[in-house]
Amino acid sequence: MNISDPPVKKLYYIFAGLFLLLLVPNEGISQSYLTKSGHVEFDSSVPLHSFTGVSDRLVGKIDLQNSTIDFYVDVHTIETGIGKRDRDMLETLDAENHPFAEFYGKLVSDFNPQNSQPQNVTVEGEFTVHGVSQPLTINGTLQKNSNGLHVEASWTLNMKDYNIKPPGILFYRVSEKIDVSISATLPPKTKTK
Amino acid sequence: MRFLKEIILFVLFLLFISVRGNAQMERQRANVTEPVETFWTPTLISQTTTETLQARNLNSTIMHSFGIATTNAIQNFFGLDNIQNVRLGLDYGITDQWAVGIGRSSRFNVVDIRTKYAIMQQTTDNSKPLSVALKGDLGIITQENRQPFKDDVSILLSAIVSKKFNQTLSLQLSPMYGYYSSVGAGQENHLFSLGVGSRITLSERYSLIAEYYPVIGKRNSDTNNAFSLGLNIQTGGHVFQLFFASTRWHLEQYVIANNREQFWAGDFRFGFNVNRIFGL
Numbered sequence: 001m002n003i004s005d006p007p008v009k010k011l012y013y014i015f016a017g018l019f020l021l022l023l024v025p026n027e028g029i030s031q032s033y034l035t036k037s038g039h040v041e042f043d044s045s046v047p048l049h050s051f052t053g054v055s056d057r058l059v060g061k062i063d064l065q066n067s068t069i070d071f072y073v074d075v076h077t078i079e080t081g082i083g084k085r086d087r088d089m090l091e092t093l094d095a096e097n098h099p100f101a102e103f104y105g106k107l108v109s110d111f112n113p114q115n116s117q118p119q120n121v122t123v124e125g126e127f128t129v130h131g132v133s134q135p136l137t138i139n140g141t142l143q144k145n146s147n148g149l150h151v152e153a154s155w156t157l158n159m160k161d162y163n164i165k166p167p168g169i170l171f172y173r174v175s176e177k178i179d180v181s182i183s184a185t186l187p188p189k190t191k192t193k
Numbered sequence: 194m195r196f197l198k199e200i201i202l203f204v205l206f207l208l209f210i211s212v213r214g215n216a217q218m219e220r221q222r223a224n225v226t227e228p229v230e231t232f233w234t235p236t237l238i239s240q241t242t243t244e245t246l247q248a249r250n251l252n253s254t255i256m257h258s259f260g261i262a263t264t265n266a267i268q269n270f271f272g273l274d275n276i277q278n279v280r281l282g283l284d285y286g287i288t289d290q291w292a293v294g295i296g297r298s299s300r301f302n303v304v305d306i307r308t309k310y311a312i313m314q315q316t317t318d319n320s321k322p323l324s325v326a327l328k329g330d331l332g333i334i335t336q337e338n339r340q341p342f343k344d345d346v347s348i349l350l351s352a353i354v355s356k357k358f359n360q361t362l363s364l365q366l367s368p369m370y371g372y373y374s375s376v377g378a379g380q381e382n383h384l385f386s387l388g389v390g391s392r393i394t395l396s397e398r399y400s401l402i403a404e405y406y407p408v409i410g411k412r413n414s415d416t417n418n419a420f421s422l423g424l425n426i427q428t429g430g431h432v433f434q435l436f437f438a439s440t441r442w443h444l445e446q447y448v449i450a451n452n453r454e455q456f457w458a459g460d461f462r463f464g465f466n467v468n469r470i471f472g473l
Binding site for chain 1: 197200201217218220221222223225227228230233246247249250289397427429470471472
C-alpha cells in the first residue's frame with residue numbers, strides 16, 4: 001500500500017489535520033491561566049498580637065476547560081515584618097519538611113468567561129499546610145479581563161485542623177484562627193512562556 | 194499502513210501529553226536565601242551576638258541582676274532582695290545589617306549608646322558559612338560623682354564571629370577591647386578579652402546559653418573572668434532569659450573591668466532579661 005492511494009491519502013490528511021490541531025498550544029485550547037506572582041495574606045487578629053504575613057510569590061494555575069484550580073506558596077516567602085517572627089513561623093510550620101501551603105480543587109459553580117464582570121464562584125478541593133490535608137470549600141470571585149483571569153478569595157484556617165500548634169507559653173497565645181486571602185491576576189498561560 | 198500506525202501512536206502520545214499537562218503543577222521551592230538564626234536575641238546574656246534586627250524593627254530589652262545568691266541565701270532570699278543593676282534598652286534596625294541602640298543601667302546611671310553592623314550573615318543555603326559583626330558601645334556615667342565628664346567615658350569595640358553548626362549548637366567568639374577614660378590604682382585604661390558564647394537548643398521553646406569573658410593580657414586587680422549560664426525561653430513574641438551570672442553588669446566593657454566574683458566558687462547571682470521585638 002502506498003500513501004498516494006486515494007483512501008490512504010484521505011486518512012493521511014485526517015491525521016495530518018489532527019496533528020496540526022495538536023500543535024496549537026495545548027493551553028490555548030484548554031483555557032489555562034498561570035501566575036507565579038499572586039498575593040497571599042495571612043491575618044491573625046488578637047489584641048496586641050495581630051500580625052499579617054504576606055507573600056507575593058503565590059503560584060496559581062486555573063484551567064477553565066477542566067475546571068481545575070491549583071495554587072501553592074512556598075511558606076519561606078511569607079514575611080510578617082519582623083524577621084524573628086518569620087523564623088518562628090517557619091519553625092511552627094516545620095517548613096523544612098513541609099515547605100508548601102497549597103490548594104488543589106475544582107470549580108464547582110458556573111463561570112462565564114465571556115462576561116467581564118467579577119463573578120462569584122465556589123471551588124471545592126483540598127488545602128494542605130504543615131503536611132496535613134483537609135477538604136475545603138472556598139467562595140471567591142473570578143473575573144475575566146484583558147490581562148487574563150483575576151481571582152480573589154478568602155477563608156479562615158483553623159490551625160488545629162492542620163495540627164499546627166500556635167506559639168505561646170506563659171502569657172501569650174496567638175489566635176488559632178488565621179484569615180487567609182488571596183488576590184492574583186493570572187495571564188493566559190501561553191503568554192507567560 | 195505501517196506509516197499510519199506510527200501517526201496514530203504519535204497522536205496518542207500527544208494526547209497523553211496534553212492530558213498530563215492538565216494535572217497538578219509540579220511544586221517548586223522558591224529561591225529564598227535567608228540569614229540563619231544563630232541566636233535568638235541580639236544579646237546573649239550580656240555579650241552581643243551577631244543576631245541583627247530587620248530594618249524598622251525595634252527590640253526592647255529589660256536586663257536585671259540581683260545580689261549574690263549564695264550569701265545569706267535565706268535572709269536575702271537568694272539575692273533577690275538586693276537588686277544590683279537594671280538596664281533598660283532599645284535597639285533599632287536602620288537596615289537589615291545596621292542597628293543602633295541606647296540603654297541606661299541603674300548602676301552609676303550609665304547611659305550607653307551603641308551600634309552594630311553585620312558584615313556577613315550565615316545563610317540557610319550555607320553560601321555564607323559564618324556570621325561576622327562589628328560592635329561599638331559608648332558608655333557615660335551620668336551619676337553625680339564630682340569628676341569631669343571626660344572621666345566618665347568608657348568604650349567597647351568588638352568583632353563578633355559566630356557559627357550555627359546544626360540545629361542544636363551555635364558558637365561565637367568575640368575579641369573585644371575596652372577603654373576607660375579614668376581608672377583608679379591597680380586598674381587599666383585598656384583591657385582586652387576574647388568573649389566566648391554558646392547556645393544549645395533543647396527544643397523549639399528552650400535553649401541553654403553560656404558566655405565567658407577571659408581577660409587577655411593585663412587585667413584589673415582583684416578581678417576574675419566572668420561567666421554566665423542561662424536558659425532561653427521563647428514564647429512567640431518574647432524571649433525570656435533566666436540566668437546565673439558572676440557579674441552584675443550588662444555592658445561588656447564593665448563586665449571585663451569589674452567582675453570580682455568567681456562563678457565556680459559559688460559567687461553567682463540570679464538575673465533575667467526580657468526581649469521583645471516590635472515592627473514599626
